[in-house]
Amino acid sequence: MTLTTDLRFDQIRLPEECEALRREVRAFLAEEVDAGTFDPGQPEYGDAHDAEFSRRVAAKGWIGMTWPKKYGGGERSFLERYVVTEEFRVANAPVRLHFVADRQSGPILLKYAPEHIKMEVLPRICRGEVCFVIGMSEPGSGSDLFAAKTKATKTGNGWRVNGTKIWTSNAHIADYMIGLFRTSPPTKENRRHGLTQFLVDMKTPGIRVNPIYQMTGRHDFNEVVFEDVFVPDDHVLGEIDGAWKQATSELAYERSGPERFLETFYVLIELIRALGPSPDVRSAEGLGRLVAQLHTLRRMSVSVAGMLQAGQEPVVEGSIVKDLGTIWEQKLPGRVRELAAFLDPEATNRMTLEEQLAFAATIAPKLTIQGGTTEVLRGIIARGLGLR
Amino acid sequence: MGWPRGGNFNVSESGKLVGETAARIFADFADPGTVNRAKDDAWKQALWNALADAGLTLAWVPEEAGGAGASLADGFEILGVAGRFAVAVPLAETMLAGWLLARAGIAAPSGPMTLVPARPGDSIALDPGGSLTGRAGGVPFAREARHLAVMAKGATGATIALVAAGEYRLTVHRNLAGDTVGEVTFDRADPLQVAAAPAGLTQDALLAMGAVVRSVETAGALETLLKLTVHYAAERVAFERPIAKFQAVQHSLARLAGEVAAAMTAAGSAADTIASSAVFDDAVLLEAASAKIRSAAAAEEGAAIAHQVHGAIGFTKEHILHRFTLRMLAWRDDFGHESHWALVLGNRIAARGADAFWPLLASR
Numbered sequence: 001m002t003l004t005t006d007l008r009f010d011q012i013r014l015p016e017e018c019e020a021l022r023r024e025v026r027a028f029l030a031e032e033v034d035a036g037t038f039d040p041g042q043p044e045y046g047d048a049h050d051a052e053f054s055r056r057v058a059a060k061g062w063i064g065m066t067w068p069k070k071y072g073g074g075e076r077s078f079l080e081r082y083v084v085t086e087e088f089r090v091a092n093a094p095v096r097l098h099f100v101a102d103r104q105s106g107p108i109l110l111k112y113a114p115e116h117i118k119m120e121v122l123p124r125i126c127r128g129e130v131c132f133v134i135g136m137s138e139p140g141s142g143s144d145l146f147a148a149k150t151k152a153t154k155t156g157n158g159w160r161v162n163g164t165k166i167w168t169s170n171a172h173i174a175d176y177m178i179g180l181f182r183t184s185p186p187t188k189e190n191r192r193h194g195l196t197q198f199l200v201d202m203k204t205p206g207i208r209v210n211p212i213y214q215m216t217g218r219h220d221f222n223e224v225v226f227e228d229v230f231v232p233d234d235h236v237l238g239e240i241d242g243a244w245k246q247a248t249s250e251l252a253y254e255r256s257g258p259e260r261f262l263e264t265f266y267v268l269i270e271l272i273r274a275l276g277p278s279p280d281v282r283s284a285e286g287l288g289r290l291v292a293q294l295h296t297l298r299r300m301s302v303s304v305a306g307m308l309q310a311g312q313e314p315v316v317e318g319s320i321v322k323d324l325g326t327i328w329e330q331k332l333p334g335r336v337r338e339l340a341a342f343l344d345p346e347a348t349n350r351m352t353l354e355e356q357l358a359f360a361a362t363i364a365p366k367l368t369i370q371g372g373t374t375e376v377l378r379g380i381i382a383r384g385l386g387l388r
Numbered sequence: 389m390g391w392p393r394g395g396n397f398n399v400s401e402s403g404k405l406v407g408e409t410a411a412r413i414f415a416d417f418a419d420p421g422t423v424n425r426a427k428d429d430a431w432k433q434a435l436w437n438a439l440a441d442a443g444l445t446l447a448w449v450p451e452e453a454g455g456a457g458a459s460l461a462d463g464f465e466i467l468g469v470a471g472r473f474a475v476a477v478p479l480a481e482t483m484l485a486g487w488l489l490a491r492a493g494i495a496a497p498s499g500p501m502t503l504v505p506a507r508p509g510d511s512i513a514l515d516p517g518g519s520l521t522g523r524a525g526g527v528p529f530a531r532e533a534r535h536l537a538v539m540a541k542g543a544t545g546a547t548i549a550l551v552a553a554g555e556y557r558l559t560v561h562r563n564l565a566g567d568t569v570g571e572v573t574f575d576r577a578d579p580l581q582v583a584a585a586p587a588g589l590t591q592d593a594l595l596a597m598g599a600v601v602r603s604v605e606t607a608g609a610l611e612t613l614l615k616l617t618v619h620y621a622a623e624r625v626a627f628e629r630p631i632a633k634f635q636a637v638q639h640s641l642a643r644l645a646g647e648v649a650a651a652m653t654a655a656g657s658a659a660d661t662i663a664s665s666a667v668f669d670d671a672v673l674l675e676a677a678s679a680k681i682r683s684a685a686a687a688e689e690g691a692a693i694a695h696q697v698h699g700a701i702g703f704t705k706e707h708i709l710h711r712f713t714l715r716m717l718a719w720r721d722d723f724g725h726e727s728h729w730a731l732v733l734g735n736r737i738a739a740r741g742a743d744a745f746w747p748l749l750a751s752r
Contacts, residue, residue: 001622001632005615007645009653011660013752022750090746273742281731284738288730291737292681295674295749296654303653320649323642381645382638385618 003386009299009317012306018083025087028060038094041352043266043359046092047220049131049173054097057088058128063102067110071118072126078309082302086258090265100170101125104254105132105178112238112246113199121176121199135165135179135200135224142167143376145180146192146244150226152181158232159183159198161206164225169370171209171222174202184241192244197237204229216362254371256304256318261297261325263367264360267336268294270353274343286339290332297325316384323377330367333360403465406447406458410466413438414473420612420708423476436477436500445479446496448487453495455486460663463487464604471608474711476567478502478529480601485537488594492548492583499534502527504572508595508724512574514542518582520549520556520574528722530570531560538574539585539594546590549579563718565711592732593668596676598723600662603655603679606719609712610648610683610690616709617644617694624699637697644693651686654679657752670748673736677729684726687716 032038037053038045057063062084067073085103088095106125109118124130141147150163161181171177177200184194200207206229211219238246268290275283300321307314337357343350368374382388417435439445447463449455458466463483470479478500485501505512505524512522520540527536536556538549557573618641621632631637658679665672691713695702702709720726737745 001630003618003622005611005618005645007611007614007649007652009649009656011656013660086750090750269742269745272738272745275738277739277741279734279738284734285727285730286734287737288677288732288734289681291674291733291745291749292654292678292730295678295752296650296657296682298749299657299752300649300653316645317649320646324646324650375639378639378642379635381642385641385645387618387622387632387638387641 001386005385007317007320008307008314009303010307010310011299012079012303014079014083014302015077017077018079021080022083022087024060025062025084029087029091029093032056032093033091038092040091041266041270041356043092043264043356043363045094046089046263047096047218047363048094049097049170050094051097051128053094054128056128057095057098058126063098063128064106064122064126067106067122067126071110072123078305079302082258082305086262086298089259089262092266096170097131097173098125098128099259100134101130101132101176103257104134105176108178108197108237108246109199112197114234117199117234130175131170131173133168133170133174133177133202133224135168135171135177137165137167139164139166139223143373146186146195148180148182148195150179150181152183152196152198152231154183155230158230159236161198161200161226161229161231164223166212166223167221168224169221171202171224172211172219176200177202177224178237180243190244194241195243196240197243197246198231199235199237200229200231201235204231206230215365216359255322255377256301256308256314258298258301260322260371261294261301261329263326263329264332264364265294265329267333267353267356267360270349270356271336271340273349274340274347274353276347280342283339286335290335293328297321297328301325316381319372319377319380319384322372323374323381326368327374330364333357333364337361400459400461402459403462406444406462407465407469409442410439410444410469411472413442413444414469414475418473418475420473420711424706424708424711432477439477439479440498445482445500446486446498448483449490449496453490455490455496461659464601464659464663467601467604468608471605472612474565474609474612474715475605476565476711476715478532480605481529481533484598484601485533485535487597488537488539488548489550491586491589494548494550494581494583497535497550500529500532501535501537502529502533503594503598504536504538505591506595506598506723508592508728511591512538512540514540514547514549514582515576516543517576519576519578520551521576523571523573525571526721527570527572528563529568530558530572531568535580536572538579539591542582542584544584546585548583548585550581551577551579555579563721565715565718567715567718588667590668593672595723596668596672597662599680599729600655600658600676602719602722603651603676603683604659606683606687606716607648607651607655609716610651610686613690613694613709613712613716614641614644614648616712617641617697620702621697631697640693640697644690644697647686647690647693651683651690654682661752670736670740671752673733674748675752677733680724680729681726681733684720687713687720691717 061074065074065076152159152161183196187193206227208225210223443456446455447458451457481502484503486496507526510524536551540547555577559571563569658675661675
């Protein structure tokens, strides 16, 4: 075992250009709120898709903003994207249509798609026109990604896909999927061998999307069934049978962002509103502890963003941010509920707070499951420490 | 086993240099295994002399006042290293005292010093005749200190005073780690020197500085704790394999890493903020209070995990683990209990109002 216990969290402060951008983003969001596009006090909006809104966001240059200009990007820094992401998240802005494409699908295409595909698809993401879905989990494999069975079989100038993907958020509105399909059996030496990433046009014949309703009553994820779905050769992303090599560096991007600890932030704001300017000792102390945790998480997350911008690969640090962040945002509604227990029922925002707590309580269980479970993350951290 | 070099700050060249100097001195004079076996405290004097000779004890005193003239950032680097060795001499206290005196233009004497008050509720009064009256508890290393740097309330505002040992009554007890803590009583004590505190340097600001110092030391101790615990888990065999191979143990170690990361980040962020702020504003309060609250929580959680993984051997006097876990736990009490800082921070956030909360957070 080679043990490595030196963690690294550089003290990154957002540079001045980020603060100018932040003012611009806040002004834009305030206008949208005034126009009735969404309501920051209504967390449902943060989970909603709004094509018109996404197009206006795109017009500001805030989708694909770190990508090369020739693909429609803005060649801005990862820290600038960080500012946009956190301001949108805190405002509960309806980013669902473009968020997955912006965060992870676009970067995968940038790295692994052939040039003509990049030229075709990336500018459309940047214009806020297309929605992406991630096709990884299957009925028989979730966290165990490399057990995927959905098969892509070589045929002529492309591949035929058969199988089922599940828990696919957005599949019912998505234009494209980045899917992980089996192109060869695993080998004895490497059980991760044999999977390949593909770009799939969701309008291809043979794709069926079946809704799965969540315990909240909402419809967000789906089952996607593939029956002899043709995917052309130029839609292969990266190395055939070698998708496992492509996953690691993207994880830090996907796992350490502000959306990994701000998902239930609105209940904290509403608690502060409900407590008023002079809370009792119990509430004030409880609030102080929550604020300390949140500030620390944000500083960790900004640190990882800065290290990524500097070209490092803080995979362990990114996993730590998601592990601590998702557990915190999951527990936050419960803590707020305790601290609000003895508040004056006549307090003006009491109803808003209770509605928000009810919403947050129903979505809380998913927070430590989506995008890598707590257990998977701790495994990655343990591997980073040299224990596996 | 080598000692960890932290990645806590964006360390400057000078910071690296003083950090390396401190690490070398601690490795030579305060190796945890060696001092844990020592029959007496003679090693503490040798360690102190080496630290003083290298200029580290008066790191925050300007060169023209006889100190090393290190920047605040470089001084925090020294304290991070001290934390990684679970320092048991009044290095941090002397640095803080020297810094406080220097802020008022008072030259620092040689020898160990400590800081009064060290708790939020305590208050010392400077009467018009120039003598001090009042009582302060929880003063770290009060017995070892040859001088006290005191912040007192005078008729014209906050005042800094240098007081020699012997001018006050002292009751000594020991903290969790066995380090001395004193209750200091001034009964019209005569200071050696008195000067007005600079504008903005309030008792709250002083305690915030102390709280950040303890947070940085705690983060350092946690870094060592992670290293000790991971190495122990990799070496210890049970059920025919290293216990580090068990998933349950791996997840405990991953949680420990998370606590260490949080403490490092919160403490590093606060130190970075203090080192670059001219005033004690809401941003400094957010950073300093968060550092104390989060590092104290990490100390508690981290100590529990480290002990659980070490099993019975970690509960022995012979093993060095307690040097780190008990000292971190003791540090929670200094310069404001984490509950004190949570209360101050919560009240401040509430007073600013809901709409001013995110802008404050995002400004950091």
